[in-house]
Amino acid sequence: MSVLSTVSEFVGYDQTASNAVSITVNGNQISGWGRVSIRMGVDIMPWTAMLETTLYQPDTGASVDIPAGAACVLSIGGDTVLTGYVQSVSEELTPQEHVYRVVIASRSVDLVECSAEFSTYQMNNTTALGIAQQVCQPFGISVSAVGGAGDIQIQQFSVILTETAYEVIERVCRLAGCIFYDQPDGTIVLSPVGTTVASGGVQQGVNMERLVSLSSLEGRFSSVQAIIQNPAILFTPPADGDKHAQQMQAQTAPVNASASDPGVPRRRPLLIPVELADDNYSVARKRVQWEVARRYGRSQVIEATVSSWRDGSGTLWAPNTLIPLTRASSSRNDLLLGELELVQGEDGTHANMVLMPSDAFVPEPLVLPAEQNEVTAAVSRD
Known part of the structure; x- marks a missing residue:
């Protein structure tokens, strides 16, 4: 050839x-x-x-x-x-x-399309990074971590027999509160949401060729409230005074977990359940804040096209880096590069970017499986 x-x-x-x-x-x-x-x-x-x-x-x-x-x-x-x-x-x-x-x-295409294989489908006393490494080992893919991502200890983790390797890693990274993505050398990295700022960034009048901005209320709520999952029995009709409000208060007051989005102008409440093992409601308090921040972040999207594949220092643009966006008014906003397309053709070389606030990529807080098992065992003993 x-x-x-x-x-x-x-x-x-x-x-x-x-x-x-x-x-x-x-x-x-x-x-x-x-x-x-x-x-x-x-x-x-x-x-x-x-x-x-x-x-x-x-x-x-x-x-x-x-x-x-x-x-x-x-x-x-x-x-x-x-x-x-x-x-x-x-x-x-x-x-x-x-x-x-x-x-x-x-190389990660095999993780996405193929079933996970293990000698045992339940792992004990390991880390999120260790589980990700085990699931990738049969495919010859190395997994590393930066910034302490994946260090969290997981006492018990079970793999569902029909899960793909990608689905296993996605679940365990949610437990660890980190993100994961491909690397140029064919490996996978576990990482916190990026804090590295790209040189130069996207500047109107310099390298920006096109910009589309979206600000939306879709999927956003004025308030997010965690609620205990016990049945709320209404002994009197809701229209009878404030009995309904009293019953709702009884279900939410012990948790004391709520957050509001000041950008939503009308009443749009969202109730989320407290997880079974969250006995001190610490995860619920993180979850309501995450719901507001994540939904806001995903509703503020910038699509930008720039004239180069490289930043001001000559480094290729890379996902999970902060991109300074500077408008003609000289206002600057650092947004995370979530998606990148490098294109080249008869009309030249361009980079298409999808940028969002960093909060749009923070994983959902979850209760660790070990805590769930301990609570379940305690209930069983009673």
Whole structure:
């Protein structure tokens, strides 16, 4: 197979060295792709890429032979961006052109699509990181942690037989209060919500090509109240004085867990149940605050297109980093990069970003399984 370093001559497209996209398959580096789309994100697994070239001169002797299923590495300049497998290869032939298209997925595609396998489906006295490492080990995928993510001790954790490996990791990361996502080298990282600020960021009049902002009340509530799950028996009709209010007070007062969203102008209450093992209601108090913050964060979305794949320091944009957004008014707002698409084609090189407040990505507080088991055992003994 010849190395397609001259494909750019066929498609009439010249790439700068820092943004030259190539894939390495079976020891061969293939570059010169005319159209590129690379999709990455905090909530996206696996990361994926689509590469396409159009050969207008099929008799030049250049050839492509990329087998589906082959291991590959995608790079931009000297930076590794995605390590995984060739998912599919397609060709389209017409009298005028020969279109060759390759779709790539990161190694985590097997975690998303395949069932989890263990020697035992119940793990005791381990950490969230340890469980994630065990679930990834059969697939040859390493898992690391930064910022102390995944260090939380989990006394008992059971895997459901039909769960995918991804579903197991998603559950355990919620218990640990951290997020997880792909890395360019094909590994997975457990991490807190990012605090690293990208150099330069997105600036109107500098590198911003397009911006769409969304501010919504959808899914938001004026108040969020935790409530005990015991039955509330109404001995008198709700219309009889304030009996209904008194019964509701009896169900919520012991918890003392409520939060409000000042951005919701009309009455929109939300009741959430207190979990069985949350005997001191500490998780419920965190949960109501999380509900307000998460729903607000997901309702404030910025979609921005910038003219470069790299920040002001020359580093490729990366998910889970804070992006300073500067408007023409010079107001600055640091938002988390949740989703990123790097695209390249006849109209140049662009980066499409989805930005939200950091609170939009904080995992939901949950009661640890060990605490649930202890409470269940205590009830059984009684």
